[in-house]
Amino acid sequence: MNNRGMTAFVDAMIFLVVIMIAISVTITSTNNENRQDAGPDELLTLISRTEVRLSDITDIEDDTLVYLPDIMALSLIQETEVEEYLGELLDSVFGMKRYFLHYEYDDNEGSIGTEYSFYSIQDSRSIPVSTGGSINITLGIL
Amino acid sequence: MKKNHRGEMGFMESMVSMMAVIVVIGLYLVFVTTSVVSAYSPLEDLDPESLIIDSPGGPEISESYAYMFVMNEGLKGMTITLSVPWFFEPKKMTIGVSSDAEYSQTFLSMTENPNGRMLPAMVEVRAFV
Numbered sequence: 001m002n003n004r005g006m007t008a009f010v011d012a013m014i015f016l017v018v019i020m021i022a023i024s025v026t027i028t029s030t031n032n033e034n035r036q037d038a039g040p041d042e043l044l045t046l047i048s049r050t051e052v053r054l055s056d057i058t059d060i061e062d063d064t065l066v067y068l069p070d071i072m073a074l075s076l077i078q079e080t081e082v083e084e085y086l087g088e089l090l091d092s093v094f095g096m097k098r099y100f101l102h103y104e105y106d107d108n109e110g111s112i113g114t115e116y117s118f119y120s121i122q123d124s125r126s127i128p129v130s131t132g133g134s135i136n137i138t139l140g141i142l
Numbered sequence: 143m144k145k146n147h148r149g150e151m152g153f154m155e156s157m158v159s160m161m162a163v164i165v166v167i168g169l170y171l172v173f174v175t176t177s178v179v180s181a182y183s184p185l186e187d188l189d190p191e192s193l194i195i196d197s198p199g200g201p202e203i204s205e206s207y208a209y210m211f212v213m214n215e216g217l218k219g220m221t222i223t224l225s226v227p228w229f230f231e232p233k234k235m236t237i238g239v240s241s242d243a244e245y246s247q248t249f250l251s252m253t254e255n256p257n258g259r260m261l262p263a264m265v266e267v268r269a270f271v
Binding site: 008015016019022023026027037038042043046047049050051052053056057063065084085088089091092093 | 159163166167170173174177225227228229247248249250252257258259260261262264
């Protein structure tokens with residue numbers, strides 16, 4: 001191969017690299033245009049805003065409206081049905097996707113799902129509890 | 143094709159190179175066009191908040207909004223499933239007919255329920271074009 005042949009070869013390689021970069025940028029930008037289904041961030045926001053009656057998911061005969069994070073904190077020291085409720089909610093939202101919800105209040109902690117070392121999306125939230133302090137909730141999806 | 147003493151083809155070489163460049167750029171443009179078309183989803187204009195109405199018996203699917211959306215987007219049909227886990231049985235509504243070309247998306251929304259409960263609801267929408 002002479003000098004001109006070498007120049008043409010390098011020229012062709014540069015052209016191919018430019019086209020490959022352009023394709024990569026196109027794929028990335030079109031993927032971002034797709035609306036994503038619900039993720040941990042959205043679900044944690046909804047959990048923080050959820051209000052139920054105390055009697056809905058506890059054995060306490062009291063129809064007072066309470067925020068779900070309050071009952072999650074309560075469930076760490078007392079038997080409630082909040083784990084079953086959250087499990088049903090997470091199952092219906094993420095379907096076959098595997099998830100892990102971890103929450104801790106004071107020195108107590110609880111979890112729903114199976115813990116893995118890696119999650120494709122993960123989000124955490126610290127939500128104030130009406131009895132004082134905050135409950136830290138982390139939700140990861142495989 | 144004749145080559146000169148330096149192994150070059152002159153004008154013909156230039157033409158072949160230009161055609162190769164045109165073919166590659168053409169393929170790239172076809173790829174871009176198909177990507178843009180497949181990225182379009184008629185559900186981008188859907189407002190999940192408007193799709194749910196509060197009623198004394200729990201959240202319901204807004205039939206009027208669903209029909210209006212199908213008409214405005216020119217869809218062949220749409221299937222909507224509304225579920226409020228733990229508290230209500232899932233509700234399903236089908237409008238029009240189904241087809242092979244389908245777009246689906248799941249939305250999360252907060253619903254206000256009887257007795258003041260605020261509950262997360264999930265809306266699964268399948269649009270047929």
